[in-house]
Amino acid sequence: MKKKKKKEEDLVWISPEEIEAEGRGPAKQPEAEAGEAKETKKGRRFRLVWEALYNCPFLLALCFTCIVAFFCSDEIGMRAIASDTGKLVSRASGSKVASSAALIGGSSGSGEAIVSRQEAGNAAGAETDMETATVGETDMGAAAVGETGVEAAAAGETDPETDADGETDPETDADGENLRAEQLEKAGKNTQDKMENAGTRKAENGNNKTIDKQENDNNKLENGENTGKTPIGTTKYEFYDPIEVNSPYYSDAGKIALTTEYPYVKENTSYFNDAAFLGDSRTLGISDYAGLDGADFYCDSGMMIFKLLEEDGVTYQKTGKKENLSLVLQEKHYGKIYIMLGMNELGYGNTAMYLDKYREVVERIREWQPDAIIYIMANLHVSEAKNNPETEFNNININDKNAAAASLANGTDIFYLDANPLFTDENGFLNAELTFDGVHLYAQHYDVWREFLMEHAVETEGNGDGRDAAE
Helix, strand or coil: CHHHHHHHHHCCCCCHHHHHHCCCCCCCCHHHHHHHHHHHHHHHHHHHHHHHHHHCHHHHHHHHHHHHHHHHCCCCCHHHHHHHHHHHHHCCCCCCCHHHHHHHHHHHHHHHHHHHHHHHHHHHCCCCCCCCCCCCCCCCCCHHHCCCCHHHHHCCCCCCCECCCCCECCCHHHHCHHHHHHHHHHHHHHHHHHHHHHHHHHHHHHHHHHHHHHHHHHHHHHCCCCCCCCCCCECCEEECCCCCCCCCCCCCCCEEECCCECCCECCCHHHHCCEEEEECHHHHHHHHHCCCCCCEEEECCCCCCCCCCCCCCEEECCCCEEECHHHHHHHCCCCEEEEECCCCCCCCCCHHHHHHHHHHHHHHHHHHCCCCEEEEECCCCCCCCCCCCCCCCCHHHHHHHHHHHHCCCCCCCEEEECCHHHHECCCCCECHHHECCCCCECHHHHHHHHHHHHHCECCCCCCCCCCCCCC
């Protein structure tokens, strides 16, 4: 018992201060150990990255080249930005605000880059496309010519001489900004001059000669001379002073389209054996009374250009059944196609809509019938009794539609035929003696129309007598 008590008395408690005084140092805490481990990991990662760069000289060289290129190249306008920033800071106490300074700095930097590329392209003497910027050609509506607005703001470019509020900076000349603006204006002017000169050179080198040659050929055709080449017809107009028309359907075109001038030949009725006639009730009259039995007629009373190629179809007069004309024109082959539509469109839409649809129909027919001659036939005028200027049903509206359709004729495979001079009086109205309702001809007068069509035949290889028509 005494020995145990003695051992307990030998135990002495030592404070932390005494331990530190004896040089033993404090015990490490868990947080300190974690920090040392973290520092060790960072060092290990840095060492691994450095070893990778050291062991891969190509990667090291690439990084070095990128850094040098970034600071040395001015493609991004670094030097211009730095220069402008210094200028703006020096006059920060002036009338300009910080936002205006930042905006001008960015625009002038990009502007100088544009000018430098422009001058480089001009020095090389390169011919540039007005739609590209590869040699420094810039859009005339952009800020490169010193104009500001929605387009310049969308592109992030502003006029170097203009504040964000659009006011001129009075200190511009002192800071040399005016010189930059002159360079930009000069670059834009050079661009405009080059565009205009390019168009002039093109006309001098090709277009003028082509126009002169075409006019000479047309003169020879009118004089009956044989040029030895395929002739080109021309569609001319007779002009007059238009009157003011208050109508949503039409306007006074101020001109009357005339039959396309061309060295037509006269044919007999066999010429129409491979022809298709597309139209309304007047075309139906040709089908019934003109004696062109070899032709195919697809027509209906009330037919319109807007419905001609729809799925509802058009009546095929030989069978009396509705046919989908789009499918017919893709399955059969025709050498000639005659179209006459426009009377039922006088109060439907307007002339612009009529022309757009007419053009679409002609283009689709051309796609399906690449070898066919297309004849656009003028709508006949109405009689004086039927002519009503207070409504859309009048000859001014008809002339407007006819002139629009005639513009589609090209004189090579599309021609405009106007039979109105055969049936109208001296005032341009449908002769009252030739019509029973002021719109349609008497049956006996369709022979005159047939003669007109036979006298205006266009001969091309493979389109002579209709023998190429498909069954």
